[in-house]
Amino acid sequence: MPPLPAVPGVIKFVIEGDTPANAWANVLHWSYSGTAPTPGDLNSFCESLYTAWNTNIMPNVVTTAHLLEVNAVDLSSDLGASGVWSASAAGTGADVETSGNLAVLVTKTIPRRYRGGHPRTYVLAGAPADLATASTWNSTLVNAITAAYGEVQTAMIGLTHGATTILTEVCVSYMESVGTPPVATRRAVPLVLTVNSAIAQARIGSQRRRIGR
Numbered sequence: 704m705p706p707l708p709a710v711p712g713v714i715k716f717v718i719e720g721d722t723p724a725n726a727w728a729n730v731l732h733w734s735y736s737g738t739a740p741t742p743g744d745l746n747s748f749c750e751s752l753y754t755a756w757n758t759n760i761m762p763n764v765v766t767t768a769h770l771l772e773v774n775a776v777d778l779s780s781d782l783g784a785s786g787v788w789s790a791s792a793a794g795t796g797a798d799v800e801t802s803g804n805l806a807v808l809v810t811k812t813i814p815r816r817y818r819g820g821h822p823r824t825y826v827l828a829g830a831p832a833d834l835a836t837a838s839t840w841n842s843t844l845v846n847a848i849t850a851a852y853g854e855v856q857t858a859m860i861g862l863t864h865g866a867t868t869i870l871t872e873v874c875v876s877y878m879e880s881v882g883t884p885p886v887a888t889r890r891a892v893p894l895v896l897t898v899n900s901a902i903a904q905a906r907i908g909s910q911r912r913r914i915g916r
Contacts (some may be wrong), residue, residue, distance in 0.1 A: 721768065743786070750870070755855045813897065839906055856871075
């Protein structure tokens with residue numbers, strides 16, 4: 704299979720961790736200005752994102768779950784640099800687990816409407832005490848994750864390592880629907896859209912199809 708087309712000025716980050724039941728991962732994209740990052744620059748960006756996630760998100764995560772690693776790759780070419788930061792930080796929230804699959808859904812708005820939903824992130828967080836009903840989180844956790852995710856964004860925006868500066872969180876669309884009936888087709892040039900807001904939802908999300916490292 705041919706490589707995905709280049710996405711100039713965008714870094715892909717993968718945040719990874721584990722629970723006693725399984726591994727989890729979150730994929731984020733951020734635009735940048737300046738020159739393409741070196742491996743050393745990406746290592747530093749990964750460390751910065753790891754620190755921001757640990758500081759803001761992990762207080763809402765049970766103590767048996769861990770943040771383990773952040774990987775990054777420059778998408779400006781199929782030979783773009785990559786970087787990584789590894790450590791082990793346990794959650795500092797409740798010490799009683801929910802299902803290993805449960806997550807807080809963070810939905811994101813972008814300057815475009817399209818069929819099929821919007822960018823989203825499934826944050827591994829929450830404990831039985833954070834449940835409002837069998838299918839919803841309580842407002843305390845929802846508000847905490849919204850604020851915490853915003854702090855992660857704030858920590859990254861304007862961050863500079865080497866000659867590369869992070870601009871804003873974005874989403875990348877590689878596919879579009881063409882024809883009638885519509886057929887999914889790979890875009891010749893990927894569409895990059897700015898994330899305008901990120902808000903946690905009360906309904907319980909699932910990491911079920913996102914687990915594994």
